[in-house]
Amino acid sequence: MDGITVLGYAACAVTALTFLPQVVKTWKEKSAKNVSLMMFLIAFVNEVMWIAYGVLRNDMVIIVTNVIMIIMCSVMISLKLKYKDE
Amino acid sequence: MDGITVLGYAACAVTALTFLPQVVKTWKEKSAKNVSLMMFLIAFVNEVMWIAYGVLRNDMVIIVTNVIMIIMCSVMISLKLKYKDE
Incomplete structure (x- = not known):
């Protein structure tokens, strides 16, 4: 593995x-009024697209990175919908 | 250019x-209280790292994407510092 690949990882x-x-x-503040849902x-x-790209390229680093991000993103979307006006 | 590359773009x-x-x-709300500076x-x-990676890999798509993101990110950091308590 070269240095550039390590940088990418x-x-x-x-x-x-x-x-x-x-x-x-x-989660702590129970407020997401100023956070953009969009x-x-x-x-x-874009994470769905990156996961598809990672699967098609058979690139486990791209898949793992974007699976972690889409989980956090989904949690954030549900928190935003829960606390949108608070 | 194959379909997978188009998906990546x-x-x-x-x-x-x-x-x-x-x-x-x-910008509109002049408030960023619930937005995480971190x-x-x-x-x-990570955008600095991606730009370095793009330069080393000579990949213009990665460079352009992350230059756009680092500009928006810098604007957002300055807005957050300006409106952090509002």
């Missing part, structure tokens, strides 16, 4: 964590 | 738009 690992702080913050809907769509 | 295009609705919403800081770091 590291980028995937950091990317997978992106939504976690928002999920934790919303952002997470777009993220959901 | 389409996924990049949708990904590039992810943060736009949050930027627009925060989410955008993590996104900033």
Whole structure:
């Protein structure tokens, strides 16, 4: 594995964590008034596309990264719908 | 260009738009109290890594996607710092 591939894996690992702080913050505050639902809907769509791309390319790093992201994204969408006006 | 590559390009295009609705919403509402700063800081770091990866791989699609995202992410970080308590 070359250095560029390692960088790609590291980028995937950091990317997978992106939504976690928002999920934790919303969970704790029980409020998501200023959070954009559309952002997470777009993220959901692009993660479905990335998972399909990963499956077709047989690329486990892309699949794992985007499965983690789509789970967090789904949690965030449900939290947003639950706390949308609070 | 095969169908899988087209899917990858389409996924990049949708990904590039992810943060736009949050930027627009925060800009309009002048409030970002419930938005996680850490989410955008993590996104900033991973976009720097993706841009480096794109440059090293000489992959213009990855570069363009992540330059768009890092610009929106930077705007969102400055809006969050401006409106953090509102």
